[in-house]
Amino acid sequence: MSAAGVKVLAFDTFGTVTDWFTGISGAVARILPEVDAAEFTREWRRRYAPILARVESGELGWRGLDDLQTETLHDVATLFGVAPDDDQVRALVRAWRTIPGWPDAAEGIRRLKRGFIVCALSNGSVALLTDMARHNDFAWDVIGGSDLWHHYKPARETYCGLAELLEVQPSEVMMVATHQNDLDAARSFGLRTAFVERPDEWGGAPKDDSGSPDNDVHATDLLDLARRLGC
Amino acid sequence: MSAAGVKVLAFDTFGTVTDWFTGISGAVARILPEVDAAEFTREWRRRYAPILARVESGELGWRGLDDLQTETLHDVATLFGVAPDDDQVRALVRAWRTIPGWPDAAEGIRRLKRGFIVCALSNGSVALLTDMARHNDFAWDVIGGSDLWHHYKPARETYCGLAELLEVQPSEVMMVATHQNDLDAARSFGLRTAFVERPDEWGGAPKDDSGSPDNDVHATDLLDLARRLGC
Incomplete structure (x- = not known):
């Protein structure tokens, strides 16, 4: 040491x-009960580091984390065949504040x-x-x-x-x-x-x-x- | 309400x-026992807002508070006829952290x-x-x-x-x-x-x-x- x-x-x-897994998978299960919450959560999290890297590479201009999480959430929702409305998207993105x-x-x-x-x-x-x-x-x-x-x-x-x-x-x-x-x-x-x-x-x-x-x-x-x- | x-x-x-009065006048009394600590402290504090205003007016470029307090401390010390050394100046400026x-x-x-x-x-x-x-x-x-x-x-x-x-x-x-x-x-x-x-x-x-x-x-x-x- x-x-x-x-x-x-x-x-x-x-x-x-x-x-984050417990917090977000709980929110997903509540807000999007039609999807596998555990798999949906892991897939969302896998897209976290790559989109931040696109900001750091200069490909994307500076954007706050909530905006980036919103973008990746839409991608994951498409992959899982669901279309959360604005309130649901906002609730899921805000769920990262109370994990x-x-x-x-x-x-x-x-x-x-x-x-x-x-x-x-x-x-x-x-x-x-x-x-x-x-x-x-x-x-x-x-x-x-x-x-x-x-x-x-x-x-x-x-x-x-x-x-x-x-x-x-x-x-x-x-x-x-x-x-x-x-x-x-x-x-x-x-x-x-x-x-x-x-x-x-x-x-x-x-x-x-x-x-x-x-x-x-x-x-x-x-x-x-x-x-x-x-x- | x-x-x-x-x-x-x-x-x-x-x-x-x-x-700040108790904290700083105590430090002044300890570090510069030859001055009237209460008056020295009040005079130092009176010079606080004016020098910050000189940064905001653009007369001075951005400088951190410790640097500004160091400058006004030298002015007050001159006024009181004392010449604190570098260690004494540093101790007095740092005293604002533990008031x-x-x-x-x-x-x-x-x-x-x-x-x-x-x-x-x-x-x-x-x-x-x-x-x-x-x-x-x-x-x-x-x-x-x-x-x-x-x-x-x-x-x-x-x-x-x-x-x-x-x-x-x-x-x-x-x-x-x-x-x-x-x-x-x-x-x-x-x-x-x-x-x-x-x-x-x-x-x-x-x-x-x-x-x-x-x-x-x-x-x-x-x-x-x-x-x-x-x-």
């Missing part, structure tokens, strides 16, 4: 502190806050992440939403933008995520990294939780991370 | 939730958070306000620092920038401050306003706490504000 000099913990949110935290998340964040500045660093907007935090009692010090920088992870501007905002060096920030690509990007920009296992992220579908040996810390959940970081 | 439709409370910090909350502030913010999204909206930086919040246990949902917009209150970009960040209309935001000019500006841009009395803000020197009849709410402190807003 090498967290010496770390002042800030930056948490990925979707998957790392919240259980539940993992059982250890709120308490883990609270414990880690004793020793570190704790921040969300997510591709959600500040408003979305504020709703998520209030819904789940996440005691963030600072909410780093993609709209602060008009960039999506794994873009450098998000990781280094948070460090700049908090007036620390990138090496004083530790990225906490259950996605190795997020951590690999963070490390490439000088941040430290902590992998958190979330074997149920995809609702029973396979998930690689091995984590790279390059990570500074590997934890089974946020309470374990707190113990490993001495909080 | 008309707070119907308000979703967000935006709090001024220096003076409204924290007691104490008013006795009602932390609990008031916590109660108001039950009914509203509670945000700092301050001319401090996000990093400064994060230190202040951690020092005083202020449970902000969102920290609106001037570096998010590169503008200082009473500029429109700060008030409307917070509304945009939270995806609400300006009329859904209520500015909470003990300074009528802050509230007048907020109201001119469509926000609601709440005046909070802080008769001791200037450490015994006179302070006008009458508040304009145009304010939506007038409260004696944040616990009184919570009662008036039904929290």
Whole structure:
């Protein structure tokens, strides 16, 4: 464990502190009862990273996450042969604001806050992440939403933008995520990294939780991370 | 009282939730024992709004609050016939990060958070306000620092920038401050306003706490504000 000099913990949110599969599949089952909610949810989530990458590549101009999720939702609905109306689309997109935290998340964040500045660093907007935090009692010090920088992870501007905002060096920030690509990007920009296992992220579908040996810390959940970081 | 439709409370910090006079005069007495700490502190504070206004007028390019406070500190030190060294200057400027909350502030913010999204909206930086919040246990949902917009209150970009960040209309935001000019500006841009009395803000020197009849709410402190807003 090498967290010496770390002042800030930056948490990925979707998957790392919240259980999007349970939250979204529940909303899909309620709003679109005619589809297989689990498969619909996984397919929607698979289209998340690719459309953000199209913004970062410059193919699409800056657009907020809700707009991108609306576009991919329409694509998935077509694939599943359903045509949700505007209210249903809005309800499904808004459902990402109230997905539940993992059982250890709120308490883990609270414990880690004793020793570190704790921040969300997510591709959600500040408003979305504020709703998520209030819904789940996440005691963030600072909410780093993609709209602060008009960039999506794994873009450098998000990781280094948070460090700049908090007036620390990138090496004083530790990225906490259950996605190795997020951590690999963070490390490439000088941040430290902590992998958190979330074997149920995809609702029973396979998930690689091995984590790279390059990570500074590997934890089974946020309470374990707190113990490993001495909080 | 008309707070119907308000979703967000935006709090001024220096003076409204924290007691800068006690915090800074204590630091001055410790670091520069040869000066009259109370008078030195008041003189430093008097130079605060004018130098921010020089940034907003375009006379000075964008500069963070710490840099501006450093410049005015040198001016005041000259006036008082002292020459603090770099470490003393840094300690005095950093002292604004750990000024104490008013006795009602932390609990008031916590109660108001039950009914509203509670945000700092301050001319401090996000990093400064994060230190202040951690020092005083202020449970902000969102920290609106001037570096998010590169503008200082009473500029429109700060008030409307917070509304945009939270995806609400300006009329859904209520500015909470003990300074009528802050509230007048907020109201001119469509926000609601709440005046909070802080008769001791200037450490015994006179302070006008009458508040304009145009304010939506007038409260004696944040616990009184919570009662008036039904929290």
